[in-house]
Amino acid sequence: MEKPKIKSWPASLGLPVALAVLVAALSLARPNFLNLANLVNLVRQISINGILAVGVTYVLLTGGVDLSLGSVVALSGVAAACFAHPGQYPAIVPVAIGILAGAACGAANGLVVARGKVAPFIVTLGMMTAARGLALLVSGGRPVSNLAPGFTHIGSGNIAGVPEPILIFFFVALLSRVLLTNMRFGRYVYAVGGNENAALASGVPVRSVKMAAYTLCGALAGLAGVVLASRITTGQPNAGIGYELDAIAAVVIGGTSLNGGVGGVDGTILGALLMGVINNGLDLLNVSSYYQQVVKGLIIVGAVWLDRSKDR
């Protein structure tokens, strides 16, 4: 009835096939889809959602959720930008500050979820509002601009011809894959999400595992915020609105269960790619942005429906 192993995801070929079909159809309909410029643009767009999606994969695997991602992206972007004015610090300082700001938000989420046993939905909903407020406070409600080229290079520069955001996404995904499949921590994440009581009775440090998952998720949201600020060359307190939903959608399309314990990074990468291709394709097909939202919504539900109907 079911696939025997949980780590062999995506054992189903549904997602890769859907992706291939979509790419083929788009390149027939719009030959410029396959232009190098468009592809680079496409993957660049995916990177930020991809980094967020990989981060929130940890949290969803533990059976939780993080709704604060979009706000954390804004907060960490602004925080980084404040330290990235020309002649101030080397680029590594604002980058570290952005990631730390995100990690701090994640750790706060994790603390209340794990210690206080408050539902993750509520905790992270609170953080969504609070982090947005902090972003507005820190920036005084105005975009933080005039950033050093060393910092803006991250979002727009290339290394060996490959855009840096893509490399960052790739690196994050690879590291997370190793962490989840080959490390004790990853095993514990699946155990906590799969049956928290049994994990506890087996001696798994359930609280620390949850703390770590939320903190990692926050740190990656911080990283995404840095990449975004660097790309748009400003720290925008209003950036990132709704990003959490795109990230969660990518993870769920990729086969990770909202109940926790099942799924993984491989699926998340495919899910993020699929969503990026759909966005890009709808743009190329000149679909009005109002229709785009409707179509995207339908595709998300449809993809998950198709995927789950195999299980019955």
Add this chain to the structure above:
Amino acid sequence: MSTVLQLDRISKSFGGILAVDDVSLTVQAGEIHAVTGENGAGKSTLMKIVAGMYRPDAGAVRFTGRRLAMIHQELLTFPDLTVAENICMGHEPSRWGWLDRPAMRREAAGLLARLGVSLNPSARMRHLSFAERQSVEIAKALGGHADLLIMDEPTSALSDREAELLFRIIGDLKQSGVAVIYISHRMAEIFRLADTITVLRDGRHIATRPAAELDEERLIALMVGRSLEPLGGLQKGVPGETVLEVSLPGIQFSLRAGEILGLAGLLGAGRSEAAAAVFGLVPTAGAHIRLAGRAVRIGSPAGALAHGIAMVTEDRKEYGFVPRMSVRENMTLSSLGRFAWGPVIRTRREAAAVEEQIRRFRVRAAGAGQAVRDLSGGNQQKIVIARALLTRPRVLILDEPTRGIDVGAKAEIYALIAGLAREGMAILLISSEMNEILSLSDRILVMREGAVSAELSPGRTTPEEILRYAMPN
């Protein structure tokens, strides 16, 4: 007599595994039909097909009664509803479309009283022990006025007294023409109750005979397809130094290396609670624990494991395993540190250790990668025991370790427990099976209403004496 149920050449496979293979069966009204077989023989799968939970790949189910009720091996109860709501689920008494709660509580209390269980009908299921939930599930099935009752290991956590009351009820039901399909690994129960016995092996139908034509030995031979070595007297350990001293409100005991201490008592006597307190699963005020003479504070199972205390919990579905994780991942969950190099899991070492346990316990699984939720109940239990043993504990707490385990494997587990004691492990054994307690323990503590009521020696006591101390006065 009229036929209530007819199964015609039923087959069902999961992935590559043929769980039920061309099985035909007929059950008459007023008949008690035992379905037996080793762990993984296909009993539960066949019953789930009868109950309509699985669709057979081939064959037909003809049920000519009006109502069918099933007691599931792994219990399907609603944790956030009350005892009364669970029992009346699906046949709630109502007046003008409104739930009649007083009537619900009355019905629940009446059914529970017949089972000899004192439970508050307004208690939430979540707060009950496995054995208590099992009785609720039985009461629910009895209350439905079914004409076919399927019981998949209904007594696995009940003590002899509660089981006895259940058997009387089953006898009454039989008199009133209800057909019962009864699954159990306890031989005495099968011969006490059954009119007809069906044996399954590897999913296939091996035999259906009147119970009078079989005896225990012949039945076991049919089940396992070979004759089992008789289990000789168990060679037990020689108790050494005191390892564990426990002091809980009303309970005080010590445990020595190489000793097996049996905890006997009726359902709800507080045996599992005491064990959970020692293991740190339920933080308990006033718990004082000394390990090898040193006072220790155990705040969590992780802490207990770090001190060398491992436990096999009674409720394996809730506390025993992670259902979607594989056999391998579940087995090593408590001992990953041993199979890791820093944070990195050493896959090959892990796999080797798991293969060894699979062989040792004869786990029937498609492989180490199969999800534990897809194993039969008895095979799941073996995984839980293996997980505890892989931590190489000094003290092992076993709460109903052979629940749902078949005769052959049970004998092997008894030998294993005795062997562990011989190697110096200190073992606390909780069991509702009198035999198990009497033949394995070096000492027996009887519990009643949350406190120890007697300490007995297995050589000089009788089941009657144990029961006398266990009964509430």
